[in-house]
Amino acid sequence: MKEHSLALKGTLLFVATLTIMAGTTVAPSLPAIEQAFAGTDHVALLARMVLTLPAIFVAMSAPVAGFLADRFGRKRLLIISMVLYGLAGMSGLLADSLLSLLAGRAALGLAIGGIMTVSTTLAGDYFTGTERENYLGLQQAFTQFGGVAFVITGGILADIHWRVPFAIYAASLVILPAVLLFLAEPARKAAALTGTVKSATQARWSLVLLLAFSTFLVNALFYTVPSQLPFFLRHLQINSASAIGYAIGIFNLAGALAAISFGLLRSRFAVFGILAAGLGLMATGFVLLAQATGMVPALLSMSVLGIGLGVVMPSIMSLTIQIAPPQLRGRIAGLITASMFLGHFTSPLLSQPWIGWFGFEAMYRDIGLVFAAMAVLALATITVRRWAV
Numbered sequence: 497m498k499e500h501s502l503a504l505k506g507t508l509l510f511v512a513t514l515t516i517m518a519g520t521t522v523a524p525s526l527p528a529i530e531q532a533f534a535g536t537d538h539v540a541l542l543a544r545m546v547l548t549l550p551a552i553f554v555a556m557s558a559p560v561a562g563f564l565a566d567r568f569g570r571k572r573l574l575i576i577s578m579v580l581y582g583l584a585g586m587s588g589l590l591a592d593s594l595l596s597l598l599a600g601r602a603a604l605g606l607a608i609g610g611i612m613t614v615s616t617t618l619a620g621d622y623f624t625g626t627e628r629e630n631y632l633g634l635q636q637a638f639t640q641f642g643g644v645a646f647v648i649t650g651g652i653l654a655d656i657h658w659r660v661p662f663a664i665y666a667a668s669l670v671i672l673p674a675v676l677l678f679l680a681e682p683a684r685k686a687a688a689l690t691g692t693v694k695s696a697t698q699a700r701w702s703l704v705l706l707l708a709f710s711t712f713l714v715n716a717l718f719y720t721v722p723s724q725l726p727f728f729l730r731h732l733q734i735n736s737a738s739a740i741g742y743a744i745g746i747f748n749l750a751g752a753l754a755a756i757s758f759g760l761l762r763s764r765f766a767v768f769g770i771l772a773a774g775l776g777l778m779a780t781g782f783v784l785l786a787q788a789t790g791m792v793p794a795l796l797s798m799s800v801l802g803i804g805l806g807v808v809m810p811s812i813m814s815l816t817i818q819i820a821p822p823q824l825r826g827r828i829a830g831l832i833t834a835s836m837f838l839g840h841f842t843s844p845l846l847s848q849p850w851i852g853w854f855g856f857e858a859m860y861r862d863i864g865l866v867f868a869a870m871a872v873l874a875l876a877t878i879t880v881r882r883w884a885v
Contacts, residue, residue, distance in 0.1 A: 503678040505631065508618060510671050511574070512635045513642030514581060515612050518604060519547050519840070520748070521661050522588070523722045524651035524741045527730060528658035533594040542594055544844045547723050549598050551840035553605025554612070554833065561613040562830020566823070570614050570621070571681045577610030578668045578675065585665020604665075609833065616829040620817040621682035626763065628817065632810040633758025640752035640806060644745045651741020703819050704828055708835040711812055713870070715839030716846065717863045718778065718805060721747060721798070723844045728856045734791055743791070747798040747805075754806030761807065762814070771811040772874035775867050777804030782864030786857045804867075 522529075530543035564573055584607055587600030615635075623631050650661040726740045734740075761770050781801030788794040812832070820828035850859045 503674070504622065504680075505634075507671070507674040507678045508615060508622075508631075509635060509638040511578075511611060511675065512615055512639050513646075514578070514668050514671070515608055515615075516639045516642050516748070517646045517664065517667065518550050518585070518608055519722050520647040520744060521650040521664050523547055523647060523726060523744055524738070525654040525658040525661055526726050528654060529594075529597075532658060536594045539594070541844070541848060542598065544723055544848070546594075546597060546601055548719070548841050548844050549601045550605030550608055551837035553602045554609040554837035555841065556834075557606045557609030558613045558830040558833035558837070559827065560830070561610040562617070562826040562828070562833075565614055565617050565826035565830075569681050570618055570826070571675075571679055573610050574614040574618075574675060574679070575672065577607045577614070578672050580604075581607035581611060582666055582669040582672075585668070586662055588662030588665075589659055605837070608837070609830075612833045612836075613826060613830045616813060616816065616833065617826045618679070618682070619813070620820065620822070620825050620829070626759065629762040629810075629814060630759030632813050632817075633755050633762075635813070636755035636758065636806060636810045637752040639809075640748040640755060640802070642748075644748045644752065647748065648738075648741045648745040651738040651745075654741070655736070655738055700819055704831065707812070707815055707819065708831055710870070711832055711835040712839040712842075713866075714775075714808060714812070715836045716843045717782075717839075717866060718801070719840045719843035720847045720859065720863060721801065723840075724847055724851070724856070724859075728785075728860075729791075729794065731856055732788070732790060732794070734794075739791065743794055743798055746795050747802040750799040750802030751806035752802075754803040755810055758807055758810040766878060767811050767814055767818075768874050768878045770807050772871045772878070774804045774806070774808035774811065775871035775874055777801070778808065779864045779867035779871060780804075782860050782867060786859075786861035786864065 526543055526547060529546055530539055533539055533543070536542060561573060561577075581604060584600050584603035587603070588597055591597035591600060619628065619631060619635065646664060649664060653660040653664075722744055725743060729735075729740055729743060758770070777800055781797050781799075781804060784797035784800060785794065788797055816829060816832045817825070847859055850862075854862075
């Protein structure tokens with residue numbers, strides 16, 4: 497495996513970009529999709545669900561994917577998931593109704609559940625120590641660099657027609673040969689195959705559940721950026737699809753640049769300290785977004801938000817792998833993945849009435865306050881852990 501380590505890492509990193517492509521690629525198309533199916537009942541909510549519907553199916557499939565990965569192996573499940581991803585993603589090119597479009601997005605969610613669960617599990621299987629922390633930072637960076645490329649491309653293509661960005665999902669079929677060539681099935685011990693009672697008791701389930709809830713909350717709040725930002729910018733009289741793409745692209749670019757430094761940060765600081773700093777930056781970014789009156793301040797707030805997310809997500813993934821015993825790594829990764837995407841799905845269901853009652857600005861301000869409270873709790877965790885030593 498060592499002689500192919502560069503190819504192995506590169507393949508895993510490109511696979512990681514598929515998860516963010518699920519939403520960012522079509523985000524600039526949402527207003528046009530709403531207009532194209534204007535005669536559909538509840539079109540405002542359903543149009544936003546084109547972005548978020550895959551998330552509930554990720555939440556449903558990820559725990560199952562985790563069980564299958566632990567029981568039967570990682571690579572085969574990843575291959576099946578990538579094929580389904582490509583076919584389901586491109587179904588938007590042909591969908592003739594909003595409901596058929598949503599059906600394809602549901603199938604895409606099932607595929608993402610497998611891809612993300614296996615990707616996280618393989619990171620724990622292949623890498624340890626400093627190498628793993630460096631990889632997790634690179635994975636988040638690749639994910640967000642991919643977000644830059646896909647959302648800007650999606651915005652430009654959406655200016656041609658809202659269907660065209662769906663062709664980008666063919667990328668999974670392009671990456672598939674590298675998966676077949678360079679990813680090896682990790683060796684697993686008999687205990688991992690049988691799932692013994694002893695191995696199950698090794699997991700600190702209270703900590704797993706706390707991490708799962710925190711992951712859900714972070715993602716439900718931050719996902720108001722891709723799901724609501726296009727409409728917020730339109731509220732600010734910024735109507736270009738490509739402008740929406742650039743705004744979300746800046747968010748992902750800043751996050752990618754921050755994530756690259758995660759390995760270095762972990763060599764100097766505790767993971768909860770990095771998490772607290774990232775949450776504080778996200779709080780600042782949302783407060784700035786609430787005060788934005790044009791494109792320039794919106795881009796500034798997106799940059800701050802991106803930097804925060806760029807260190808928060810690798811911190812969550814690092815904690816996930818740390819608390820997961822090898823025999824249960826797939827299942828715990830599946831649970832955290834499910835929590836993450838359940839947050840994505842829940843986001844518009846919570847934010848849409850919030851906006852209706854109080855407006856965009858109040859929503860983003862309140863989200864900033866919640867992130868500030870989470871940052872304080874993360875700092876308190878550091879203090880408690882020091883007292884416990």
